[in-house]
Amino acid sequence: MTLPKWLIQLIFRLLYYEMAWAYDLVAWLVSFGQWAAWRRTVVPYLRAGPLLDLAHGTGGLMADLAEMGLTPVGLDLSPYMGRIARRRLLRKRTVPRLVRGKAQHLPFRDGSFANIVMTFPAEFALERRTLMEAARVLQPQGRLVIVAMGYMRPVPVLRQLIQWAYALTTAHKVSEKDVLARIRAAGFAVHWEDAQWEGACARLLIATRDG
Numbered sequence: 630m631t632l633p634k635w636l637i638q639l640i641f642r643l644l645y646y647e648m649a650w651a652y653d654l655v656a657w658l659v660s661f662g663q664w665a666a667w668r669r670t671v672v673p674y675l676r677a678g679p680l681l682d683l684a685h686g687t688g689g690l691m692a693d694l695a696e697m698g699l700t701p702v703g704l705d706l707s708p709y710m711g712r713i714a715r716r717r718l719l720r721k722r723t724v725p726r727l728v729r730g731k732a733q734h735l736p737f738r739d740g741s742f743a744n745i746v747m748t749f750p751a752e753f754a755l756e757r758r759t760l761m762e763a764a765r766v767l768q769p770q771g772r773l774v775i776v777a778m779g780y781m782r783p784v785p786v787l788r789q790l791i792q793w794a795y796a797l798t799t800a801h802k803v804s805e806k807d808v809l810a811r812i813r814a815a816g817f818a819v820h821w822e823d824a825q826w827e828g829a830c831a832r833l834l835i836a837t838r839d840g
């Protein structure tokens with residue numbers, strides 16, 4: 630079962646814009662407190678060099694990365710998310726390197742980043758334009774790491790609940806094989822990986838730019 634597309638769009642529109650203040654609480658609730666830990670599963674896959682958090686949301690991952698001594702740049706379409714992320718980074722005494730923009734038209738020069746991370750991105754992530762832009766702003770052999778889904782390995786009932794909630798709110802289902810084909814078509818070598826980090830388990834896409 631899936632909710633009607635208009636309702637899914639309305640829920641996400643509210644969560645990213647007018648109700649962005651509630652985003653962290655909702656993410657915490659639907660993940661049984663695991664959201665931030667799921668996001669951090671990207672860490673072991675990062676390479677040395679500049680990093681872009683594409684669609685940074687409320688900036689939680691950027692704050693975590695800053696605590697690890699990294700200096701991520703963030704981009705998000707929502708000015709509401711931008712404001713929340715900025716406040717969060719300033720509270721952590723971190724310079725907020727934030728840009729408002731569209732993943733499909735990145736305002737960065739070719740080869741600007743060694744890494745791009747996208748955690749729980751919406752449908753825009755697999756659009757051809759987004760993937761071509763990601764390939765353009767990455768350095769040759771640069772990494773695109775996408776957290777697609779989190780797991781509750783020790784508690785199967787919670788895992789089922791999360792998968793049910795995910796299915797309910799996903800309008801366009803794309804098979805794992807088709808996802809790989811789309812990313813490869815944009816000039817990446819890519820594979821799925823079940824990652825574990827600090828006790829959290831998530832399903833990631835690890836893509837490396839050709840060339």
Ligand SMILES: C[S@@+](CC[C@H](N)C(=O)[O-])C[C@H]1O[C@@H](n2cnc3c(N)ncnc32)[C@H](O)[C@@H]1O
Pocket residue numbers: 645656668683684685686687704705706707710730731732733747748749750751753
């Ligand atoms: C599900 S949230 C994920 C936020 C964050 N990465 C996280 O893990 O919590 C999706 C984010 O994508 C942003 N977004 C939606 N469409 C976008 C686009 N075309 N370009 C850039 N950001 C976009 C939304 O504003 C929102 O912050």
